[in-house]
Amino acid sequence: MSTVTHQGPDAEYEAAADSAHHEHHPKDTTYWKVGLALAFITGLEVSTYFITDDPYSHDLKWALIVGLLAMMFLKFVVIVSYFMHVKFDNKLFRNVFVSGLVLAVAVYIAVLTSLEFFSDEHENPSTGGGGDASHVEDGA
């Protein structure tokens, strides 16, 4: 019988394999709490729609946008951290996913910027028809 012991790279392999298969996942009660928190945030998001009959012309337009984006980001992070176990799993998984995400965000912000999405001209296109743009305000 061979008595091979795992040292050096083998020991690292075992440690990685161990962390991959025996990571400490949260208990079900934690999932319930996270689920309730997500439901609460979703309720807050939806409530912003009812603040005014015409959110497009409301003075709080930009406050609503920033608030909604913040809540969206919070939900995203909570789901990825707890439900997808990124917080408890091997960091390589997180890095692989975040790489794709950061690349996507960077590429499409560049695309949107180059196509003048963030400028006032995008909101009021002078050519090509703006359609029914009565809801569009002047740039804030």
Added chain:
Amino acid sequence: MTDTAPAHTAPTAGPGPDQLDGVDLESWGLGTNNATGLTNTKLGMWLFLGSDCLLFGALISTYLLLRHRGTGIGPEDVFDIPFTSVSSFVLLMSSMSMVFAVSAIARGEDQKLRLWLLVTALLGGTFIAGQVYEFTSFYREGLGYTTNLFSSAFYSLTGFHGVHVSVGIVMLMALFFMSLTGRLKQDRAEAVEVVGLYWHFVDIVWVLIFTIVYLIP
């Protein structure tokens, strides 16, 4: 080191690259990467999800660029926020039932696994039914796929997401029937976890779509 010795003549004290807890992972297609010690299946799913960010990034960007470029019916004319909010809540809850399914198989509770898989699939099916209803009502209001730039971008984005949810439901039902026939036991918990990753990704994409497409004025 005895790495050069043939594997069949040199049993080792620890698990080999494709042996964990006495389970032959390779025979299940769940072999481990020799460099990282992580399973290829899970790493492959994370790679796929990372690349899928680019797909949905393209669709969301296109929608943002085109939503006010069309003529005629616009988003404010057709969106039913209360209805879509309920759909979003249903999909969010399906993510929670999915983590309970992953927990159940990790504990070896087959009946609970099947229950939560079924609940998740049903919630996903409810979401899809809501999307079909939404598309149908939009179409009756005169918003076809080629009506204007907004409609094309909207249907492409939400339609692609709907296809992702549908594929997820197929995977969930496959796991359900595998469990029912005794082919999905605790030693294959990672298969459920990998499907769970896909399902949660579909959920977080909807979190983005719901806010960016429906809620932000």
